[in-house]
Every structure is written in C-alpha cells, then in structure tokens.
Amino acid sequence: MTAKLNVVPFVSVDRMMTLVHHIGIERFLMDLADRLEDDFRRWESFDKTPRVASHSLEGVIELMPTSDGNHYGFKYVNGHPGNTRDGLQTVTAFGLLADVATGYPILLSEMTILTALRTAAMSAVAAKYLAPRGASCMALIGNGAQSEFQAMAFKALLGIRELRLFDIDPAATRKCAANLARHGFRTTICKSSMEAVEGAQIITTVTADKQYATILSDNMVGAGVHINAVGGDCPGKTEVQREVLLRSDIFVEYPPQTRIEGDIQQLPADHPVNELWRVIAGIEPGRRDGRQITLFDSVGFAIEDFSALCYVHERILETGNFDELDLIADPDDPRDLFGMLMRSPAAVAA
Amino acid sequence: MTAKLNVVPFVSVDRMMTLVHHIGIERFLMDLADRLEDDFRRWESFDKTPRVASHSLEGVIELMPTSDGNHYGFKYVNGHPGNTRDGLQTVTAFGLLADVATGYPILLSEMTILTALRTAAMSAVAAKYLAPRGASCMALIGNGAQSEFQAMAFKALLGIRELRLFDIDPAATRKCAANLARHGFRTTICKSSMEAVEGAQIITTVTADKQYATILSDNMVGAGVHINAVGGDCPGKTEVQREVLLRSDIFVEYPPQTRIEGDIQQLPADHPVNELWRVIAGIEPGRRDGRQITLFDSVGFAIEDFSALCYVHERILETGNFDELDLIADPDDPRDLFGMLMRSPAAVAA
Incomplete structure (x- = not known):
C-alpha cells in the first residue's frame, strides 16, 4: 500500500509500453510464464468464478474477478468484432488489483497490451x-x-x-x-x-x-x-x-x-x-x-490476469514507472467524508 | 465518445468535490433523485444481476454491473468495518461507464463520495x-x-x-x-x-x-x-x-x-x-x-450507481471538469497492437 491513502498507482498504455521495453519483451514473456506456472500450481487457493458477461448485438463486456485471499484482482474486457471497421480495437481491457485485508485498490492498469502478453505467455506455457x-x-x-x-x-x-x-x-x-x-x-x-x-x-x-x-x-x-x-x-x-x-x-x-x-x-x-x-x-x-x-x-481465465497484474505491480514498485491516481477519498477522520467534501478548496472556490 | 480514442475521462476525488460544489450539494442531490426516479421508472429495460461479491474475514469486495443496452456501468466497492481503526474508510468505491456498441469506457470516476450522495438521494426518493x-x-x-x-x-x-x-x-x-x-x-x-x-x-x-x-x-x-x-x-x-x-x-x-x-x-x-x-x-x-x-x-443496487455515473458523465462533458486517462491502447491499425508497442518512443529509449 502506498503511503498516500488517496493515491492508486496507475499504469497507462504509455507506462506499460515503457515497462515492456525496460524489461525486454522476451524477458517479460518469460517472467509472466513463470508467474503463470507458479499460480497454476496453487490453483486450488484461488476463488474461481466464471466471468460476468453482458452480451449485446455488437459484442460483449466482461468482468473477470478472482482472489487468492491476499490480493483481489479483476479485469474489464470487451470483445466487439465489428470495432475494427471503425478503427477501434476488437478487444480492450484494463484491470485492478486490491488488498483483500482493506479492500483498497493498489494498482489500476491498462490491460490491452498486458492481455496480449499474458495470453501469449499462457499458450507457450x-x-x-x-x-x-x-x-x-x-x-x-x-x-x-x-x-x-x-x-x-x-x-x-x-x-x-x-x-x-x-x-x-x-x-x-x-x-x-x-x-x-x-x-x-x-x-x-x-x-x-x-x-x-x-x-x-x-x-x-x-x-x-x-x-x-x-x-x-x-x-x-x-x-x-x-x-x-x-x-x-x-x-x-x-x-x-x-x-x-x-x-x-x-x-x-x-x-x-x-x-x-x-x-x-x-x-x-x-x-x-x-x-x-x-x-x-x-x-x-x-x-x-x-x-x-x-x-x-x-x-x-481470471487467474491469468491476476498473475499478470501481480507481476506488473511488483515491477512498477521497483522502477517507479507509474502515475498517481487520486481515486480514493481519504478524509482525516474516516467518519467525516462530509466534512472533507464541505471543507475542500473546491467549496471555497465555488 | 471522446475524439482521442486512447483517452478515458477521469473524475478524481478532487474533481468530484469541485463538481459537487459547482452544482451545489442540494441541487446535485435533487438532480440525482430525478435521475434515479427516471431510471426506476424504466426498471425493466435494465440488465439486472445480484452483485458479484468476494468475501474475506475482514470484509467484502464487490462488483456491481448493469446495462440499459446503450450504456454499461459497474461499480467496484469494498466494505471493511475494521478499516476505521487504521484510519481508512469502511467503504471506498469507483465506477466505470462504457459504450455498449463498442465496449469502450467513456468515464472512470471516484465513487466514494458519489455513492454517499446517491445512497442519500435514493433514501429521500x-x-x-x-x-x-x-x-x-x-x-x-x-x-x-x-x-x-x-x-x-x-x-x-x-x-x-x-x-x-x-x-x-x-x-x-x-x-x-x-x-x-x-x-x-x-x-x-x-x-x-x-x-x-x-x-x-x-x-x-x-x-x-x-x-x-x-x-x-x-x-x-x-x-x-x-x-x-x-x-x-x-x-x-x-x-x-x-x-x-x-x-x-x-x-x-x-x-x-x-x-x-x-x-x-x-x-x-x-x-x-x-x-x-x-x-x-x-x-x-x-x-x-x-x-x-x-x-x-x-x-x-447497481442501477443507482448507473444513474449516478450517467449524471456525472453528462455534467463533466458540459463543464470540462475531468482529467484524461491514457487507458486504451489505440494503434493506428487496430490489428497492429504489436507494431504500436514495438515502434513506441519507449522502445527507442530502451
């Protein structure tokens, strides 16, 4: 957990590309493969649930959650085959990792590139x-x-x-x-x-x-x-x-x-x-x-995304290759959310 | 949809507080109440599913998705009663709104403050x-x-x-x-x-x-x-x-x-x-x-979060009160994700 309670580390598309090149794509794939093997070996320690899908005529939007009891992760991913006609990606994704003990997010990451990497690493494994x-x-x-x-x-x-x-x-x-x-x-x-x-x-x-x-x-x-x-x-x-x-x-x-x-x-x-x-x-x-x-x-499967998010989380903490997202309200007194809102500089400016 | 395909509008905690004060908290609550009533009147047009919960000894982490066929929304929310002992919030949340036709996210928002507002507005309705x-x-x-x-x-x-x-x-x-x-x-x-x-x-x-x-x-x-x-x-x-x-x-x-x-x-x-x-x-x-x-x-319920996210989405597009998040990989050729990664400035720098 970061020292600033309101801040969630964020790995943008740019940051992900920087991370892949910093590590090297083949090394990245091998590291991911190791991580996938480790997590598949302890398969039984994960919460498993089929993805939660919302289908439409054009495609599907899915949430893929899992947890190993220490961390909780989920991925948002869509699949829209007609998207390429309009210059859009068929599949885009992002994901989140959280601390099970507090429920606080510890990483938000792009996962379009990361999913491509983990899918390939999984196939090779x-x-x-x-x-x-x-x-x-x-x-x-x-x-x-x-x-x-x-x-x-x-x-x-x-x-x-x-x-x-x-x-x-x-x-x-x-x-x-x-x-x-x-x-x-x-x-x-x-x-x-x-x-x-x-x-x-x-x-x-x-x-x-x-x-x-x-x-x-x-x-x-x-x-x-x-x-x-x-x-x-x-x-x-x-x-x-x-x-x-x-x-x-x-x-x-x-x-x-x-x-x-x-x-x-x-x-x-x-x-x-x-x-x-x-x-x-x-x-x-x-x-x-x-x-x-x-x-x-x-x-x-969700566990593969979990493995990938955990790997990215470790590597960005080492490299500092992330942005800070002001995602979590953090009042000085946790029971005083209203006071935080009412005393914010925004209130003075309004 | 924003013109820059890689960018998702992001409403941070600070931005949310600014928005609430810009509108005025009572007006915000009344607007939210109107929105909730409108969406409850068309209740049958929503996809409904019980929230997807991951329970632990310390609390729960939940995903709450719904869709009206045009937009898809979900909220991530935790509930950890022991958190206040450590100066953390019992409940924190964030949410996302996406375009059903493309699966692309159109809003990421803090929802700790927004959930407090929508819960109160719902009670008053x-x-x-x-x-x-x-x-x-x-x-x-x-x-x-x-x-x-x-x-x-x-x-x-x-x-x-x-x-x-x-x-x-x-x-x-x-x-x-x-x-x-x-x-x-x-x-x-x-x-x-x-x-x-x-x-x-x-x-x-x-x-x-x-x-x-x-x-x-x-x-x-x-x-x-x-x-x-x-x-x-x-x-x-x-x-x-x-x-x-x-x-x-x-x-x-x-x-x-x-x-x-x-x-x-x-x-x-x-x-x-x-x-x-x-x-x-x-x-x-x-x-x-x-x-x-x-x-x-x-x-x-998820529809209440959906109502709140749609309201915030409308109001930030009017006011420009949001940040831009580089969340979606956007290669020039949608089939060339690898080429985008390999030709990125990060590759040159590495």
Missing part, C-alpha cells in the same frame, strides 16, 4: 507441457493483433523460429511478417490454412470472427501435433472442426468456463477434458507420446 | 413516496460517514430541518451535529436510540457494525412512521428487530439481492415485499394511510 519435443515450426493461422505476441512467446519459451503464416486477409499476414522479420524468425507466407500447417509441429489458431468457423478441418491435422486454439473464445465462436477435437486430448484452463466459451462448446458437456493446472502441478501427465494430438482450448 | 405527509422531524441513528448526506438529501427533497441524532460514539454525533449546523438544521443530540425516535416521523438507521444488531426494537416504533433502514446491507448485518419488520410494509430495490443482504434476511424467503420501482412507476401505491409503518430496506 501450455505448449511447454504439450507440444512434441524438438518442435521448431509453428503454423500461425490468423495474423491479427494477437498473432505476433504468440510468435514471440513461442520463441522465448520454446525456441520456435520458423513460422508459417496465413490469414484470409493478405494485408494482415504482410503486417505480421514485417513485424516479426525484425525478431529473428524465418516466416513463410502461405495461401491457405492447409498450406500453413504443412510440416508444422505446432498449430496456433488465433482468428477473430465471432461465428462458428472451421479454421482447422479434420484432414489438416496429422498425428503428433499440438494445437494451440486461441481464437475460439466465446459462445458461438469456434475455430476447430468437431472431428479434430474428438481425435485430440484436450487441455483447458477452467472447465465450467471453457465448456461455454471454448472450442469444446461443440462437444457434449461430459466430454473428458484435462485441467492444465494439474499438468503444471505434476499431478497428471502432459504429452504422453509422439503420436498423440494435444489441443489447448485457450479462452483466458 | 423512497421517503417521498413512503413517509407520512408533512413529516418534519427525522431521527438519525448512526452518525458516521453517510449520516450528513442522508440529512442533506431529506432536507433537499422533503424539507426536513429537524434532526434527532444518536450514535453509540458521542464523538460521531458531535461531528455530525457540527457539520449540519452550517446547513440550517435544528439538531437534538440524544442519549439513546429510544430518545432519538421520540416525535420523529422518519427514522433513519445508518450504523456500520458488521453484525446482527438491534438498533431499532419493537417498542420504539409507533404507528405511522417511515423507517429508512440503510445500514443493514450485507449478509450477517442487520439493524431492525424482526418484530418491527413484521409490522411494516417493506419496500426494496431488487428483491433477490435484498433478501440476502438487507434487514429482511431475517424473514422467510417468501415474505411479501414491495418493489420500489413499481411505486415510482405508479403501478402500485406507496404509503396508503397515516397509521401504516413503511420501511425502505436499502441495500443499494
């Missing part, structure tokens, strides 16, 4: 346990805002340097390839998903349409691959054909949420899935053999 | 429909942070100028009386709740203990009074003796929430209650006769 050994080539299908972050995380954590890119919009692929060219990747621009998956040991799908789509059909998936299915992440939005799911061992974050939002919304509610935290905690195996098809049905 | 005609004297039991706001709202909306004050801590009562002396009230400092209710047509209970308490017992409540029960507002925290409830016609905001949190948590789940919005909308009567005991079991 899952792949650490699930991808075939020695994987060197990843298909990256969907080359929008999340795609380069995925590539960077797989490079930082798994050493992936060969990428096969495809997007229905060639301009998106050109953007993605140009961005990644500066980071030591060998990229192949492909004309179809089918071409993209050729020779790839890891297939990442991260498309943005809010609809049932078949990005990955049954004939495209050979034995032994790991599928990192990121874009099937809300009701009505899937990427992977049902037949592929039936051939895969499926790993998820929080089953009650993934069954509603993930690619497995296509499967019966009792279809067996594996909880990723149990793999990371060493309770259950990840990949068992070289022929197994593994699939991480990523939808994003 | 309920009393407009429920208190006996010509009420001139109010007992105010519990003289903490919310008490003066209640008094001001009852003055502004009902013309109440005579107050009978009691708190188990005489220092709280002295503070309350001193604050209100400047606002044209005649105050009587009482030695007990029993003494406070003598001759009062309205009884407001607004104590802060997180426990089952009996602030108002059966023998203290005569025919014809209106009870404004504000402090019984979370599980395990009540103020009014069960027998008083059984003699009263009870009015509530949102029954599913009030049955868990309000004084009526002492009653069976099927005990009849009246929904305040139906009274305000003219569907059902408020007070029917001079002998009836009416009780507003106030716990606070």
Whole structure:
C-alpha cells in the first residue's frame, strides 16, 4: 500500500509500453510464464468464478474477478468484432488489483497490451507441457493483433523460429511478417490454412470472427501435433472442426468456463477434458507420446490476469514507472467524508 | 465518445468535490433523485444481476454491473468495518461507464463520495413516496460517514430541518451535529436510540457494525412512521428487530439481492415485499394511510450507481471538469497492437 491513502498507482498504455521495453519483451514473456506456472500450481487457493458477461448485438463486456485471499484482482474486457471497421480495437481491457485485508485498490492498469502478453505467455506455457519435443515450426493461422505476441512467446519459451503464416486477409499476414522479420524468425507466407500447417509441429489458431468457423478441418491435422486454439473464445465462436477435437486430448484452463466459451462448446458437456493446472502441478501427465494430438482450448481465465497484474505491480514498485491516481477519498477522520467534501478548496472556490 | 480514442475521462476525488460544489450539494442531490426516479421508472429495460461479491474475514469486495443496452456501468466497492481503526474508510468505491456498441469506457470516476450522495438521494426518493405527509422531524441513528448526506438529501427533497441524532460514539454525533449546523438544521443530540425516535416521523438507521444488531426494537416504533433502514446491507448485518419488520410494509430495490443482504434476511424467503420501482412507476401505491409503518430496506443496487455515473458523465462533458486517462491502447491499425508497442518512443529509449 502506498503511503498516500488517496493515491492508486496507475499504469497507462504509455507506462506499460515503457515497462515492456525496460524489461525486454522476451524477458517479460518469460517472467509472466513463470508467474503463470507458479499460480497454476496453487490453483486450488484461488476463488474461481466464471466471468460476468453482458452480451449485446455488437459484442460483449466482461468482468473477470478472482482472489487468492491476499490480493483481489479483476479485469474489464470487451470483445466487439465489428470495432475494427471503425478503427477501434476488437478487444480492450484494463484491470485492478486490491488488498483483500482493506479492500483498497493498489494498482489500476491498462490491460490491452498486458492481455496480449499474458495470453501469449499462457499458450507457450501450455505448449511447454504439450507440444512434441524438438518442435521448431509453428503454423500461425490468423495474423491479427494477437498473432505476433504468440510468435514471440513461442520463441522465448520454446525456441520456435520458423513460422508459417496465413490469414484470409493478405494485408494482415504482410503486417505480421514485417513485424516479426525484425525478431529473428524465418516466416513463410502461405495461401491457405492447409498450406500453413504443412510440416508444422505446432498449430496456433488465433482468428477473430465471432461465428462458428472451421479454421482447422479434420484432414489438416496429422498425428503428433499440438494445437494451440486461441481464437475460439466465446459462445458461438469456434475455430476447430468437431472431428479434430474428438481425435485430440484436450487441455483447458477452467472447465465450467471453457465448456461455454471454448472450442469444446461443440462437444457434449461430459466430454473428458484435462485441467492444465494439474499438468503444471505434476499431478497428471502432459504429452504422453509422439503420436498423440494435444489441443489447448485457450479462452483466458481470471487467474491469468491476476498473475499478470501481480507481476506488473511488483515491477512498477521497483522502477517507479507509474502515475498517481487520486481515486480514493481519504478524509482525516474516516467518519467525516462530509466534512472533507464541505471543507475542500473546491467549496471555497465555488 | 471522446475524439482521442486512447483517452478515458477521469473524475478524481478532487474533481468530484469541485463538481459537487459547482452544482451545489442540494441541487446535485435533487438532480440525482430525478435521475434515479427516471431510471426506476424504466426498471425493466435494465440488465439486472445480484452483485458479484468476494468475501474475506475482514470484509467484502464487490462488483456491481448493469446495462440499459446503450450504456454499461459497474461499480467496484469494498466494505471493511475494521478499516476505521487504521484510519481508512469502511467503504471506498469507483465506477466505470462504457459504450455498449463498442465496449469502450467513456468515464472512470471516484465513487466514494458519489455513492454517499446517491445512497442519500435514493433514501429521500423512497421517503417521498413512503413517509407520512408533512413529516418534519427525522431521527438519525448512526452518525458516521453517510449520516450528513442522508440529512442533506431529506432536507433537499422533503424539507426536513429537524434532526434527532444518536450514535453509540458521542464523538460521531458531535461531528455530525457540527457539520449540519452550517446547513440550517435544528439538531437534538440524544442519549439513546429510544430518545432519538421520540416525535420523529422518519427514522433513519445508518450504523456500520458488521453484525446482527438491534438498533431499532419493537417498542420504539409507533404507528405511522417511515423507517429508512440503510445500514443493514450485507449478509450477517442487520439493524431492525424482526418484530418491527413484521409490522411494516417493506419496500426494496431488487428483491433477490435484498433478501440476502438487507434487514429482511431475517424473514422467510417468501415474505411479501414491495418493489420500489413499481411505486415510482405508479403501478402500485406507496404509503396508503397515516397509521401504516413503511420501511425502505436499502441495500443499494447497481442501477443507482448507473444513474449516478450517467449524471456525472453528462455534467463533466458540459463543464470540462475531468482529467484524461491514457487507458486504451489505440494503434493506428487496430490489428497492429504489436507494431504500436514495438515502434513506441519507449522502445527507442530502451
């Protein structure tokens, strides 16, 4: 807690970019991955609740709260696929961390960039346990805002340097390839998903349409691959054909949420899935053999945002890289809120 | 929506105090009351969900979302009765308003002061429909942070100028009386709740203990009074003796929430209650006769915060009384979040 009770540390978009560059994006992704693994190992110590969603014709606004008993965190996030038509982001987010003992906020942070980083770090953590050994080539299908972050995380954590890119919009692929060219990747621009998956040991799908789509059909998936299915992440939005799911061992974050939002919304509610935290905690195996098809049905869970917020909180206290937000009323006598209001300089000026 | 896509208007504690004094606290309370009545009249057009609570030994942290289809709002609020021991507020809050069509936030605001104002305005609105005609004297039991706001709202909306004050801590009562002396009230400092209710047509209970308490017992409540029960507002925290409830016609905001949190948590789940919005909308009567005991079991509901945020949003756009928060990542190409991050001045500096 800061000494000034009214002040909440605030990490703006600018401050977040400064922090990422100060730490270095690959180091940042590796640190986040460590933090995610630590928190997934103590999964049972968290309050878990499916996100609180408010749906509209245009999209969804969600609140994602969780707590480990010491800290409480939540993220506000929207998903509006039509936004890009108007030059807006499909997904924007911010988050808050608070002290459970007092209820006082201790961090407000932008989370559009941070969510992109944590989603990518989470995918790479899952792949650490699930991808075939020695994987060197990843298909990256969907080359929008999340795609380069995925590539960077797989490079930082798994050493992936060969990428096969495809997007229905060639301009998106050109953007993605140009961005990644500066980071030591060998990229192949492909004309179809089918071409993209050729020779790839890891297939990442991260498309943005809010609809049932078949990005990955049954004939495209050979034995032994790991599928990192990121874009099937809300009701009505899937990427992977049902037949592929039936051939895969499926790993998820929080089953009650993934069954509603993930690619497995296509499967019966009792279809067996594996909880990723149990793999990371060493309770259950990840990949068992070289022929197994593994699939991480990523939808994003509140604990991942919590991990990211805690990491940012620690690092900004070290670096002083934050602004101060006058968010909390702090009367000298806590019972005298009215007196504070009435004696404020604003009253004198009015 | 603001022209700068990355910027969210922010109303700090200082800005809120300036706004209240610019408008005038009584005018602010009357405007808020009008807004609350308007929104309660269109109650059925709102998404309603009980608040999302995270309980701990020390208190509770809650998120209270709602939407009318055009705007989405939520409040973060904590309740930590032990906080005052450490010089902290029992309740602090902030809130956000967003555009449903895009999911973009359009206002972030402190809500510690704003919640005190909207709670008081809500109580006064309920009393407009429920208190006996010509009420001139109010007992105010519990003289903490919310008490003066209640008094001001009852003055502004009902013309109440005579107050009978009691708190188990005489220092709280002295503070309350001193604050209100400047606002044209005649105050009587009482030695007990029993003494406070003598001759009062309205009884407001607004104590802060997180426990089952009996602030108002059966023998203290005569025919014809209106009870404004504000402090019984979370599980395990009540103020009014069960027998008083059984003699009263009870009015509530949102029954599913009030049955868990309000004084009526002492009653069976099927005990009849009246929904305040139906009274305000003219569907059902408020007070029917001079002998009836009416009780507003106030716990606070998300729609009230929504009303308050919409009011503040309108007024700050008129007055320019806000700061700009760099909360939303806004790349030139919405699919190029990575490029924005990598080409930012922070990257050059690093």
